[in-house]
Amino acid sequence: MERSTGGVVWWGETGEFIQVNNTHCDGCGDCLRVCLGGCFALREGKAVVINLESCMECAACWYACEKGAVLYGLPKGGTGFATEYG
Numbered sequence: 001m002e003r004s005t006g007g008v009v010w011w012g013e014t015g016e017f018i019q020v021n022n023t024h025c026d027g028c029g030d031c032l033r034v035c036l037g038g039c040f041a042l043r044e045g046k047a048v049v050i051n052l053e054s055c056m057e058c059a060a061c062w063y064a065c066e067k068g069a070v071l072y073g074l075p076k077g078g079t080g081f082a083t084e085y086g
């Protein structure tokens with residue numbers, strides 16, 4: 001499903017292109033703090049991905065996670081969003 005706001009268009013159903021490895025996650029919360037999309041939550045001391053439809057593919061979560069627990073891939077079909085100016 002396509003969604004548009006503020007000059008940005010997102011395509012939904014792009015797959016679980018970001019995941020958390022529970023074995024490596026220590027629940028520090030850094031991925032939550034850097035994610036402008038609100039894509040993560042903490043549950044039972046571990047990060048979980050809750051909403052990738054607002055992901056901007058900035059990779060800040062991947063960079064921020066010192067435990068290497070954020071598994072960062074590419075959305076199905078190449079990209080999940082586009083901006084008005086390319």
Ligand code: SF4
Pocket residue numbers: 020024025026027028029030031032046047064065066067068069070
């Ligand atoms: S930054 Fe990494 S270790 Fe910290 S809560 Fe997020 S996934 Fe877990």
Ligand code: SF4
Pocket residue numbers: 018034035036037038039054055056057058059060061062
């Ligand atoms: S890529 Fe950016 S917007 Fe997407 S989940 Fe990671 S920090 Fe959030």
